[in-house]
Amino acid sequence: MIGRRVRVAAAATFVCAAAIPVAFAGARERAHTASAARCTSSHLAVWLGDGEGGGTAGRTYYPLEFSNIGHASCTLYGYPGVSAWGLGGVQVGVPATKNNTAHGTVTIRTGGTAHAIVAFVDWGALCSTGKKALGLKVYPPGQTRSQTIDFPLTVCASRSVLVTGPVRAGVGIPGYTSS
Numbered sequence: 001m002i003g004r005r006v007r008v009a010a011a012a013t014f015v016c017a018a019a020i021p022v023a024f025a026g027a028r029e030r031a032h033t034a035s036a037a038r039c040t041s042s043h044l045a046v047w048l049g050d051g052e053g054g055g056t057a058g059r060t061y062y063p064l065e066f067s068n069i070g071h072a073s074c075t076l077y078g079y080p081g082v083s084a085w086g087l088g089g090v091q092v093g094v095p096a097t098k099n100n101t102a103h104g105t106v107t108i109r110t111g112g113t114a115h116a117i118v119a120f121v122d123w124g125a126l127c128s129t130g131k132k133a134l135g136l137k138v139y140p141p142g143q144t145r146s147q148t149i150d151f152p153l154t155v156c157a158s159r160s161v162l163v164t165g166p167v168r169a170g171v172g173i174p175g176y177t178s179s
Contacts, residue, residue: 036073036107041145043070046080046138048149049115049172058122063115063172064164066140068108076167077105080116081139084155084162085148092133093155096162103166115172119163120153127156141167 049063064082068074082096096118106114123130135150155161 036075038142039066039068039070039074039076039108039140041140041143041147043068043074044140044147045069046140046147046149048118048136048151058125059119059163061117061119064118064136064138065113065115065171066108066167067113068110071110073107073109073112075105075107076114076141078103078141079164079166080141081137081146082118082162082164083137084133084153085135085137086131086133089137089148091137092131093157094160096164097160099163099165101165103168106167106169108169113171114167114169116167117165117172121161121163123154123156123161126159126161129157130154131157136162 045067047065047067049065055061064080066076066080079098083094084092086092099119108114118136131154133153133155135148135152137146137148139146153161
């Protein structure tokens with residue numbers, strides 16, 4: 001009887017000892033994937049990249065930059081919300097449409113930057129009367145708090161003149177980075 005108890009105890013010890021590295025490995029993997037939380041508006045500085053922007057017939061492209069000014073890496077997934085704003089911070093015209101490009105999660109290290117391409121469509125090709133705006137209102141993907149960028153532009157009242165791509169890793173380079 002005692003011999004059987006020793007064998008059962010030894011087998012149980014072996015099973016537990018074999019399971020410990022697996023349990024720790026799983027915990028490490030979960031900690032690694034969970035270590036970068038979603039970026040919030042308060043942890044990001046949002047700005048338009050320098051330069052004239054790239055262009056095609058009827059469109060001018062600018063990199064919309066998201067710099068992590070927080071104290072930890074964070075992630076962005078999807079498309080930023082972009083609209084034009086006027087006096088009193090009121091939205092002018094229709095918000096940006098999405099270009100429906102495939103995308104994935106982007107991790108931004110502290111001090112790092114990710115970008116999304118924003119196309120400005122020639123308003124004269126879409127409407128006969130333009131409305132003046134003072135800048136852009138930008139919502140990082142998944143956020144409800146916006147940041148504003150001073151950037152005078154003309155928009156249409158009932159059609160969007162802005163088209164945004166998904167967030168991509170790294171700084172966008174005018175004329176070289178595509179959506």
